[in-house]
Amino acid sequence: MEGNTQLIFFCNGKKIVDDNVDPEMTLLTYLRIRLRLTGSKLGCGEGGCGACTVMVSSYNPITKQIRHMSVNACLAPICSVHMMAVTTVEGIGNTKDGLHPVQERIAKAHGSQCGFCTPGIVMSMYTLLRNNHQPTMTDIEDTFQGNLCRCTGYRPILEGYRTFTKDTPTAGCGMNGTAGGCCQNGSSQPRSMNGTTGGCCQNGSSQPRGCCKDLKIEQNDDDHKIKGISSTLFKPGTFKPYDPTMEIIFPPELILTLEKVEPTFLKFTNERQTWLRPVSLKQLLESKSQYPDSKLIVGNTEVGIEMKFKRMEYPVIISCSDVPELNTLLADNNGIVIGSSVTLSTLAHFLKQQLKKLPEYKCRTFAAIIEMLHWFAGNQIRNVAAIGGNIITGSPISDLNPILMAAKSTLTVISTEGNSRQLCMDKNFFTGYRKNAILPNEVLVSIHVPFTEETEYFMAYKQAHRRDDDIAIVNAAFRVKMASSVVEDCSMAFGGMAPTTKLALQAMKFIRKRNWDNLLLEDVSSQLADEMYLPPGVPGGMAEYRQSLVLSFFFKFHQYVSQHIIPTNNHIIPPVLSETSATSSISRPEAKSTQMFQETHDDQATFENVGHPIVHKSAYKQVTGEAIYIDDMLPFKNELHMALVYSTKAHAKIISVDPSEALLMDGVCTYIDHRDVPGSNITGPVLQDEEVFVTELVTCVGQIIGAIVADTQYIAQRAAKKVHIEYKELVPIITIEDAIDKQSFLAEPKSITNGSITKGFDQSDHVFEGEMRMGEQEHFYLETNACVVVPGEDQGIEIFSSTQNPSLTQWLAANVLGLQNHVVSCRVKRIGGGFGGKETRSLLLSSAVAVAANKVGQPVRCVLDRDEDMASMGTRHAFLGRYKVGFTNDGKIQALDIDMYSNCGNSMDLSFSVMERALFHMDNTYKIPNIKGTGYLCKTNIPSNTAFRGFGGPQGMMIAENWISDIARLCSISQRKVREINMYNEEDITFFNQKLVDFNLKRCWNECLENSDYENRRKEIEHYNKTNRWKKRGIFAIPTKFGIAFTATFMNQSGALVLVYKDGSVLLTHGGVEMGQGLHTKMIQVASQTLGIPTQKIYINETSTATVPNTSPSAASATSDLNGMAIKNACKTILDRLKPYVTEKPKASWEDWIKAAYFDRVSLSATGFYMTPDIGYDWDTNTGTPFNYFTFGAAVSEVEIDCLTGDHVVLRTDIVMDVGDSINPAIDIGQIEGGFIQGYGLFTLEEHRWSPSGQLLTKGPGFYKIPGFTDIPVEFNVSLLAGVPNKRAVCSSKAIGEPPLFLASSVFYAIKEAVCSARQHAGIEGVFRMDSPATAERIRMACADRITEKFPSAEPGTFKPFFVRA
């Protein structure tokens, strides 16, 4: 069939006509490469992060309606936007003509740190506003279900956008997150808190958003004089008003054309793929008949993934989106008919309308679908994905199929010959894994879902790793039709329990004619346990948990039905009150927060410099998409692309490598491997124990064996997959336990001792031995590792890299090319998050690209896909702690003997230093008179693990908090008390013999307990737990002390270069990398303060080894401390030189002094250098001072858990943190909140799973879950300790990047408290082991009860596990 071959769409108001469109291209690639609109980012390529979000608008000529939808451009085929309007972040505002309010508010509310996620978040919010000018906070939270941010902790984004809601507080301070209201009294009353027309209950002010806490108050706190406490990080009053009438309109030309011209059949072709778009069922059937092997698509959310990640090839694609017969939506006498191409958003909207129109009882299935759709992916996916796509994909964990099956839905299909037939979605429909009874020549037309009857009850359940935007572990749908108290008919369908969605046929039969009572519950549970049996080692793993969920869901349904039929049936005994908590779902009220900080002293307020919460200097560029990351750089002339050839075996000898098939492909330039390395192929950041390109032996999956260089990234990646490698496999070691068994270590154990543990144990009343495991953590920076290398003169090269470590990038690239350092330079403008993951592992990539650029003599770019990055770049080290602790009856610690094992992976990287820091933090905040800690570095066959925020500290402290919690339980004293009696005091000496001075921990601790009303809430929780059997709450307080300095002493140095130009403007360069942490902003504030000029006169362009040499990586939280001092020193040099001019004309301006100095031929550039004084530690003698100082903090968190599913919600977190005199409170609070939420992911959510043969199973956001918007504490209060200047760092500040992360363990231990209460309810007392993270699986299985006892764990070694934890 012939068709129109011209693609037409509008992008940001501009018409795009493409006569030769490549049908394989996604919208994102088209935008970024063809249109050079690089604002939309590639974060994952699989619809899981939202960084690529754009708005796609369409016009319906029949209804005359315009529909705006957020879409993942990374999955949307370019062909799918024909005759539509695409709006990208560039289209709504820019720094030249003005920001859009959506851009301005996220920037000014400090909601953009590294900025890589920001354009996607901006576009999600923008689309929401285009559809709903005054959304509620719930609308906003829902709109962000498909967006991730790794930096901010989400709170500032939500607060910035709260200003768009109709209930934005215009009175009171509004700080409690409700409409008006007050931070102090927790009231949710809107407005008029002081009885007047606005203002605050505390101060009688009637100023809108005025807050008593903003008053410049003098507080006296013992010795501390504290000036003004503020709670205002941004001023909504300064925001540009939002005027929906000013938005860009839908292109009138498109409206005219769509109204005049009937849609036509489209056909787009390249040499590999043809893309067809029929516009009638007839055309669809003809196309299918012509191309029997064609692939139908609607949203492409399944097929797109298959093509990109599973490398499936579909030569003919037929889009069914515009076939009217497949877009039907109507109600008939028996139910509703849903066209197979109806998208999930449209379906939800339609069902909500039915709920309003029809009697409640008819819509019970629809209510279940609406609820399920809320948990189904994010908006961007739901806007394009169709119901038909979900059914046909036939995923065993499809969220809709269990509901459709339990509802007894029927499907109408039609064959290419035009024969129509109906199929019941019953036991015969799914015929195998992703297979169904629809014939290859048939097309799904529609789905019929019947109404429920008055005595029919329907519920669906889903449990996933994360609440929002996650696929199910197990889901279920239950329908029961009652005749009085007797079951007349019943369906039970389960997902995640078999290769297909599965009906529990035996249980369904068994339940009929039975009385709905507790006996039925017991009998059906036993029946389900048999019918849904999973063997240990079942695909997907978690056999016991999944089986428990089946019974837990049925228990919930049983309770639900009982509660509903009791009023009409007096034969049934009502459930005990506390049991009713089984049916309520964990709800998340609207989020609220406060942020408190000390206002800057008046004498510092000349400019918005040190102490002010000024906005991140790149924020405006980030929110408009103008900020340039590596892959946004314009291509260099003759630039080529590189794709890596990775090892696919964990431990194997390479027998042969054959790139010949790849080299035959059009556009492939060359293959690179170790033979192309002109210098040394041996590399490594500390020890030289790695190869850039593997020569003979691979020691993990994801090691670089070679690389393909080609004209485009797409060709290079396809070709790289065609390089054939033959291996001889060897036995791999994956887990810590494996390594211990096989004594596989990278080095001798590292040990530290103080006192005598023998004596300590002798003096103890009790000695207890325990064990804890803490999982690894993926960095999940939103920008993957990327690098461009440009060859230059004298064999030199220029490297543009997304690295935290420019100097080491330079040194190692020089080493690999056999060059001197001075002809190699590394430049970094900004990076899209690092968190330690780009401190050393990025160097392998940049060295490999350097070899390629050297070989081809042309610029070479390599940007890793998310799955490649995750499979090759290493993670935070998993730890195992085995401890023996001695203590007195009253809980005082006498001795600790601890062995810590870290999973280092296949090379040393930074593992040695990570273990050192873990050992330094094994006391957390407790004085242990006799201590011995030993660290073992396990060598395994997984990618080398590396630095990650906290650098071993969190692992050491986590194990400390575990044994001290055990002590509290064993001594029956409170968790608070055991911590307080063992906590260090001022001037105490740590076990590494460092004296604790300015020990502000106790102030943090006490303020935090007080602010959080800890004791009262603990009592309330006790009461709550007594009256609720299946929901439990827990509250927990955690202190932290984090040592600041690189433990390798030589790294505590830094340099800066200050250039002052003739006009008085200043260009600043220093050794630190801006990765979102606001470093450059703080450094500009330091320079502004020192030079006495406004921050606007100071600019930082990039970090470059060509301007500041021999820098340390941006790591160890110390970057501001080190570089800030170097900058200060350089600025002082400039000031010294200016002194004569200032003395001569003290009233003149900065510009005048500079001009005078220039004409007097005074140098206006200066370098600055700094080395941290008085630090250095000797491990052999346990003497010296490892840390410059400590950062302190405390947190209290409260959680609620669902004991039946393992779900949880963080109800409230209060943090008090000592950051010294904050250089920028907005940035510091951003680090605290972002660090806390990252720690929350570490301790509760994030988990890598490995196949026993060493393949990473959790690649990409689809399987690896970082916290999302609705995972943050419902109430999140952060305050910075006031009046605590730190004399050991720049501007009296303290380092803050890493220390807050550990405070998130308060959530873990609060969960453990809640679990403890559940166990007590089941009659189980005493200490129990719970490893980190506290995933839903771990929580559920720890809440042992009559369900879990049916599924005891199989003995390890008796089966082959589906996955292992490293």
Ligand SMILES: Cc1cc2nc3c(=O)[nH]c(=O)nc-3n(C[C@H](O)[C@H](O)[C@H](O)COP(=O)(O)OP(=O)(O)OC[C@H]3O[C@@H](n4cnc5c(N)ncnc54)[C@H](O)[C@@H]3O)c2cc1C
């Ligand atoms: C980030 C992300 C999150 C997700 N979250 C969830 C989730 O929470 N729950 C869940 O269940 N799924 C989830 N999915 C899976 C997927 O989105 C759904 O299965 C979706 O409904 C597929 O619809 P689609 O229109 O995009 O399908 P497509 O990819 O377009 O097509 C899927 C399959 O359906 C076939 N097909 C489509 N229409 C017809 C027709 N009329 N006749 C015959 N065959 C047809 C296609 O040939 C193809 O085999 C997620 C996917 C992504 C990428």
Ligand code: FES
């Ligand atoms: S890049 Fe599209 S969702 Fe992540």
Ligand code: FES
């Ligand atoms: S600011 Fe969101 S990922 Fe960095």
